[in-house]
Amino acid sequence: MDIIIVGCGKVGSSLAEVLSSEHNITIVDKKEALVEAASNDFDVMGIVGNCLQTEILEEANVSKANIMIAVTASDEVNILTCLIAKKMGVRHCIARVRSPEFDKQLVFMREELGISMMVNPDYNAANEIAKVLRYPEAINIESFAKGRVDLAEIRITSGSILDGVSLSQLSRRLRLDVLICAVQRGEELTIPNGNFVLRAGDKIHMTASHSNMVKFFKSISAAYREKRVKRAVLIGGGRVAYHLAQQLIEMGVKVKIIEIDRDRCLELSDRLNKVDISCADGTDHDILEEERVYDADAVVTLTGIDEENILLSLLAKNNGVEKVVTKVNRMSLMQLSDTLDLDSIISPKTITVNQILQYVRAKQNSLGNNVTTLYRLVNDRLEAIEFVVRDKKDYVEVPLKKLKLRSGILIASIVRGNDLIIPKGDDCLMLNDSVVVVTTTKGMHDLSNIFD
Amino acid sequence: MNYRMISYVMGQILKVVGLFMLLPIIVGFIYGEKHVIASFGIPFLITMAIGFSFTLSKPKNNAVYSMEGFVSVAASWVTMSCIGALPFVISGEIKDYPSALFETVSGFTTTGASILSDVEAMSRSCLFWRAFTHWLGGMGVLMFVLAIMSSNDSRTMHMMRAECAGPKVGRLVSKSRFSARILYGIYITLTVSEAILLMLGGMPLYDAIVHSCSSAGTGGFSMWGNSIGHYNSVYIEMVVATFIILFGVNFNLYYYLLIKKFSLAYKNEEVRTYFGVIIASTVIIAINVHKLYDGVGDTLRHTFFMVASTITSAGFSTTDTAKWPVFSQTLLLMLMFVGSCAGSTGGGMKVSRIMILIKTGIKELKYITNPRAVATVKMDGKPVEKDVVRGVSNYLILFMMLMCISVLLVTLNGFSIEESTSAVITCMNNIGFGVGRFGPAGNLGGLNAFSKVVLCFDMLLGRLEIYPLIMLFVPRKR
Numbered sequence: 001m002d003i004i005i006v007g008c009g010k011v012g013s014s015l016a017e018v019l020s021s022e023h024n025i026t027i028v029d030k031k032e033a034l035v036e037a038a039s040n041d042f043d044v045m046g047i048v049g050n051c052l053q054t055e056i057l058e059e060a061n062v063s064k065a066n067i068m069i070a071v072t073a074s075d076e077v078n079i080l081t082c083l084i085a086k087k088m089g090v091r092h093c094i095a096r097v098r099s100p101e102f103d104k105q106l107v108f109m110r111e112e113l114g115i116s117m118m119v120n121p122d123y124n125a126a127n128e129i130a131k132v133l134r135y136p137e138a139i140n141i142e143s144f145a146k147g148r149v150d151l152a153e154i155r156i157t158s159g160s161i162l163d164g165v166s167l168s169q170l171s172r173r174l175r176l177d178v179l180i181c182a183v184q185r186g187e188e189l190t191i192p193n194g195n196f197v198l199r200a201g202d203k204i205h206m207t208a209s210h211s212n213m214v215k216f217f218k219s220i221s222a223a224y225r226e227k228r229v230k231r232a233v234l235i236g237g238g239r240v241a242y243h244l245a246q247q248l249i250e251m252g253v254k255v256k257i258i259e260i261d262r263d264r265c266l267e268l269s270d271r272l273n274k275v276d277i278s279c280a281d282g283t284d285h286d287i288l289e290e291e292r293v294y295d296a297d298a299v300v301t302l303t304g305i306d307e308e309n310i311l312l313s314l315l316a317k318n319n320g321v322e323k324v325v326t327k328v329n330r331m332s333l334m335q336l337s338d339t340l341d342l343d344s345i346i347s348p349k350t351i352t353v354n355q356i357l358q359y360v361r362a363k364q365n366s367l368g369n370n371v372t373t374l375y376r377l378v379n380d381r382l383e384a385i386e387f388v389v390r391d392k393k394d395y396v397e398v399p400l401k402k403l404k405l406r407s408g409i410l411i412a413s414i415v416r417g418n419d420l421i422i423p424k425g426d427d428c429l430m431l432n433d434s435v436v437v438v439t440t441t442k443g444m445h446d447l448s449n450i451f452d
Numbered sequence: 453m454n455y456r457m458i459s460y461v462m463g464q465i466l467k468v469v470g471l472f473m474l475l476p477i478i479v480g481f482i483y484g485e486k487h488v489i490a491s492f493g494i495p496f497l498i499t500m501a502i503g504f505s506f507t508l509s510k511p512k513n514n515a516v517y518s519m520e521g522f523v524s525v526a527a528s529w530v531t532m533s534c535i536g537a538l539p540f541v542i543s544g545e546i547k548d549y550p551s552a553l554f555e556t557v558s559g560f561t562t563t564g565a566s567i568l569s570d571v572e573a574m575s576r577s578c579l580f581w582r583a584f585t586h587w588l589g590g591m592g593v594l595m596f597v598l599a600i601m602s603s604n605d606s607r608t609m610h611m612m613r614a615e616c617a618g619p620k621v622g623r624l625v626s627k628s629r630f631s632a633r634i635l636y637g638i639y640i641t642l643t644v645s646e647a648i649l650l651m652l653g654g655m656p657l658y659d660a661i662v663h664s665c666s667s668a669g670t671g672g673f674s675m676w677g678n679s680i681g682h683y684n685s686v687y688i689e690m691v692v693a694t695f696i697i698l699f700g701v702n703f704n705l706y707y708y709l710l711i712k713k714f715s716l717a718y719k720n721e722e723v724r725t726y727f728g729v730i731i732a733s734t735v736i737i738a739i740n741v742h743k744l745y746d747g748v749g750d751t752l753r754h755t756f757f758m759v760a761s762t763i764t765s766a767g768f769s770t771t772d773t774a775k776w777p778v779f780s781q782t783l784l785l786m787l788m789f790v791g792s793c794a795g796s797t798g799g800g801m802k803v804s805r806i807m808i809l810i811k812t813g814i815k816e817l818k819y820i821t822n823p824r825a826v827a828t829v830k831m832d833g834k835p836v837e838k839d840v841v842r843g844v845s846n847y848l849i850l851f852m853m854l855m856c857i858s859v860l861l862v863t864l865n866g867f868s869i870e871e872s873t874s875a876v877i878t879c880m881n882n883i884g885f886g887v888g889r890f891g892p893a894g895n896l897g898g899l900n901a902f903s904k905v906v907l908c909f910d911m912l913l914g915r916l917e918i919y920p921l922i923m924l925f926v927p928r929k930r
Contacts, residue, residue, distance in 0.1 A: 002626075024626040032837050040518070040609045045626035059716075 564672025590669025618794020767884020
């Protein structure tokens with residue numbers, strides 16, 4: 001497909017990086033240096049200029065493009081670029097819109113203005129953090145097949161009932177249908193078989209139906225004390241904090257926000273109800289003591305500076321806070337999560353990139369490719385892909401035990417109609433099934449790729 | 453430095469060069485020249501052996517940055533020149549290796565300067581190889597590798613930049629592989645149409661192929677001692693002149709014409725200036741030399757051809773410019789520096805660089821006359837980035853410095869200052885003829901081996917635009 005990316009910041013360039021291997025990418029930005037860097041590093045064409053000029057968009061061949069993605073720093077520019085591009089003939093456009101003021105008119109913009117998709121990184125990050133806080137054991141949860149299948153990343157702590165259990169006994173012991181897709185032990189990432197024994201310290205990726213996932217978390221949490229988050233402290237009162245506070249209040253969690261800027265505090269207290277807001281320097285240890293931050297069940301660090309967030313999280317962890325969530329902007333810092341023993345690092349930019357990628361893949365799907373959803377996990381080392389069985393190929397309606405899968409590939413679940421099947425040897429793929437596949441090999445475009 | 457990746461790229465390039473060595477073997481068989489099996493077979497085997505041993509496995513770490521791009525391109529050009537010289541030596545048609553190397557470098561860099569006093573005595577296969585090196589070097593071998601490579605390496609820009617001419621290099625379409633294919637497509641189409649037009653003018657097939665290959669790269673190797681003048685045909689001269697001018701135009705322009713974006717094509721200031729310079733210099737020289745020829749027609753015919761041949765850096769000739777007045781000869785020398793457009797197969801400093809330099813000069817003058825003046829250098833109506841302006845000035849400075857050093861080294865031969873200087877200018881700008889004994893009627897055979905090697909470097913410096921070759925010799929710690 002021909003894709004135009006407008007705005008060549010962190011999100012724009014990482015989209016260019018991922019998409020350029022399969023698609024024809026053109027990037028547009030005002031800053032020459034950014035365009036140059038991107039076209040040097042990735043196989044993309046760069047155009048320097050203002051994306052609101054029809055001349056520039058014409059140069060990018062907008063009338064022939066399938067998708068335009070507007071991810072400049074300004075909401076207004078993104079929306080306007082989409083409108084202009086739409087009039088010039090682009091088929092789909094995606095705009096990044098972050099300001100909470102536009103929250104209520106997203107539907108209007110989608111339906112009346114014809115912008116195919118609005119991405120709000122702050123809102124998505126807040127969503128993600130809320131999910132993590134809802135299941136304290138979990139590090140990350142993604143969903144497939146319109147929410148019917150959940151893929152969770154869980155760290156096994158010592159004393160967990162999962163410690164020392166082999167995978168073949170797992171379902172019997174929990175009396176639940178769950179499937180462990182991948183285990184990360186230290187640096188090593190394996191797709192395990194039935195004899196694999198779980199150990200404390202492992203990070204596991206597992207799939208289950210949404211209801212089973214809830215039950216699963218209940219049963220592993222019941223094993224030790226009740227751990228639901230009741231009190232959360234958010235350090236830094238930016239846009240993510242605003243969205244997160246709203247969601248946490250709905251979940252019945254007591255929220256306190258610590259923010260250094262008085263005007264911002266006033267603004268937050270105008271807009272939010274039932275939230276404690278303190279105007280203080282959240283990086284000051286004494287203030288944290290005084291505000292009883294360390295007594296909270298969860299601390300979320302949301303300041304604008306990555307380093308500060310990481311240090312504050314380490315401090316909170318050290319002082320015995322159960323659940324710590326860290327926001328970082330620089331995606332490269334995500335890889336520190338293992339070394340620093342911080343379980344949950346959330347990067348709004350990565351979430352945005354993933355969301356846009358999903359959309360692009362869905363569009364590609366309508367052009368004959370079978371991928372509907374794709375997640376990249378464990379620093380892009382693991383991919384979870386959802387395929388739809390469209391044609392009657394030779395692997396359809398054959399029991400799985402008779403098919404030979406390529407190594408490093410696992411069929412994690414099959415969704416047939418409304419039912420979720422955790423596949424066993426006797427199950428087979430049927431037409432129109434949604435199949436979630438977990439793999440360490442990259443670049444799977446079709447279901448037939450997974451068989452030998 | 454990622455040496456594995458550099459050798460991998462080199463291997464790919466050498467494999468392509470090796471495969472192209474099969475063409476002169478075919479030519480040799482057609483004309484019954486038995487020696488081709490040894491003279492081209494051995495270099496073919498050497499190239500393929502090196503090529504395959506370098507590309508046995510694809511390196512895991514395929515990160516290529518500008519340093520690696522520069523070094524791999526420069527190293528490949530040096531290696532392929534060294535191997536490409538072997539056929540001449542093995543067949544015994546050029547006795548000593550430095551001369552053969554000079555001839556090959558002159559071929560690949562599309563200079564067209566020759567050390568041969570009797571070109572016509574060469575075998576047909578060797579003459580074909582000589583012309584074909586022009587064709588291959590004109591657009592670049594790496595570009596060819598990129599066009600046929602199937603892999604999706606994203607950092608190819610660094611390599612493309614090292615081989616492409618001009619102050620700024622961009623892609624035509626978003627995939628560099630397809631950009632390279634489009635460029636080669638245009639290149640091949642133009643070459644074939646020239647060959648057909650030449651044949652319509654009564655040129656035999658073999659001659660037509662040799663001359664169109666040679667003008668496609670704006671090289672200048674001919675199979676006759678008196679170059680295109682041999683045919684003494686106005687039609688052939690005009691076809692060759694037109695095509696070398698076309699090959700000297702930025703190839704992006706043809707792409708814009710192909711996709712019917714005429715406004716973008718017309719907007720190109722560089723190409724308009726290029727045509728302007730050609731017309732202006734033809735008129736000026738014609739007025740200056742009209743006494744030497746009979747009638748306006750004849751004067752224009754020779755001046756137009758020589759101006760085209762000089763500014764595009766082809767170096768064909770129909771007449772001996774050494775007999776021209778000094779004014780005209782000097783003007784030709786200046787045209788050598790101007791050269792053709794960026795993104796073409798021609799050599800020289802490139803019209804766009806000269807334009808940026810002149811415009812910067814005017815801007816500076818404005819500052820001096822009015823310190824409060826604010827002015828920007830613009831090309832095609834768009835402001836030129838400061839970095840590009842700085843890059844162009846640096847290029848000029850480096851070019852001049854290296855030129856002075858080379859002139860100094862070449863004067864060791866004992867030739868006059870103007871002859872030595874013109875030899876260096878013609879080599880660094882990839883033209884093919886100088887003044888005096890190095891004029892169109894002469895050749896550079898009189899130089900000693902040391903000067904030949906120096907001039908080889910100058911030609912490579914000119915073709916790869918200085919930086920890649922310098923990078924090859926910069927000591928580095930990492």
